[in-house]
Amino acid sequence: MxxxxxxxxxxxxxxxxxxxxxxxxxxxxxxxxxxxxxxxxxxxxxxxxxxxxxxxxxxxxxxxxxxxxxxxxxxxxxxxxxxxxxxxxTNRYGMIRQETPELDDWNAFYSIQLGRYLATKRSKKIGTDAENDMIWDLIREGWNELRQSVDLSILSSCERLALFGNYRIVFPFFSVPAAQESYESIPVDFTRQRRISFDDKCLCGSGLPYRLCCGRIPCKDELAGGIF
Ligand SMILES: [Zn+2]
Missing domain, CATH: 1.25.40.10 (Tetratricopeptide repeat domain)
Known part of the structure; x- marks a missing residue:
């Protein structure tokens, strides 16, 4: 010992x-x-x-x-x-800060959508470059469409994330996900009977804001490693 x-x-x-x-x-x-x-x-x-x-x-x-x-x-x-x-x-989403706020938005959208796609795969990983390119294209197309239909500048970070999470891209399925929705569970503070907002202290008692703690959106390099 x-x-x-x-x-x-x-x-x-x-x-x-x-x-x-x-x-x-x-x-x-x-x-x-x-x-x-x-x-x-x-x-x-x-x-x-x-x-x-x-x-x-x-x-x-x-x-x-x-x-x-x-x-x-x-x-x-x-x-x-x-x-x-x-x-x-970190940026306001609790992710790695990008060069511009627009890139921060895109990155959050991309990670949320990529996470949803990977959740449908048994391996939880991207297999090939071709698969990576195809998924990137699909997410990018969704992003362009979303930005044309909504003015993001009038929305708060929380509202943007809700919008990004609610936006459905039709991905090719590899297996039927068992608990796909669990990824987007809504945090609720039952003692105060309200939803946790992004900058509130996390309920786990860490003292960190929720966005940097249990509410973190995994970045691309974490998702690529199969981490959830
Ligand atoms: Zn926490």
Whole structure:
């Protein structure tokens, strides 16, 4: 047991060393090892590992996974740096901030629709480039149609998300989804008897806004990895 505790500490230190040497690939392996071996009860240390794992994922271009890591880090330890990183890199949808607000809207729409499509697949993954292109085209077509019929600028983030979620694209089905609608369940605060809004504190008690916590929309790189 003693040896085990040693090994996660060493992996954690090694990860930080690789990170400072600009070698995120090897840092990733070290932080993953540290995460797997660190005892579950050590939430502060787990929070630190997850924070650096997030920094590593961001460097590797896996921004969605980085957000996920920082959000988990922040839940484990309210005093680590993850808050600042979440603030800096996220937009009003709790997703990775894009160059323009229009791209933020498109990205949210794309992720919601891609998530719905992947939910119909047993593998939960995109299989080929051709499939990826076909789905992208279908979603893009839907997006153009939606934008022509609705003026997004007069809608709040919440109203936009509801609109994006309600917009139905006819995808080719690979299997009949069992619980397709569960993806769009509406969060309700029963003690206060109202729906949770986007910027409210999350009900799980993390102290994070709902959009950065349990209400997060998974980004493309998370969806592509089959994460739900
Ligand atoms: Zn939560």
């Amino acid at each position: 003693e040896r085990n505790i040693e090994s996660w500490r060493i992996a954690y230190a090694r990860g930080k060393a690789f990170l400072s040497l600009h070698d995120p690939e090897r840092a990733l392996k070290s932080f993953e090892q540290a995460l797997a071996e660190c005892p579950v009860g050590r939430s502060k240390e787990l929070g630190k590992i997850l924070f650096f794992l997030g920094v590593t994922l961001k460097k590797l271009g896996l921004s969605g996974c980085a957000l996920r890591s920082w959000s988990a880090a922040r839940k484990l330890d309210k005093h680590n740096f993850s808050d600042k990183f979440l603030e800096r890199f």
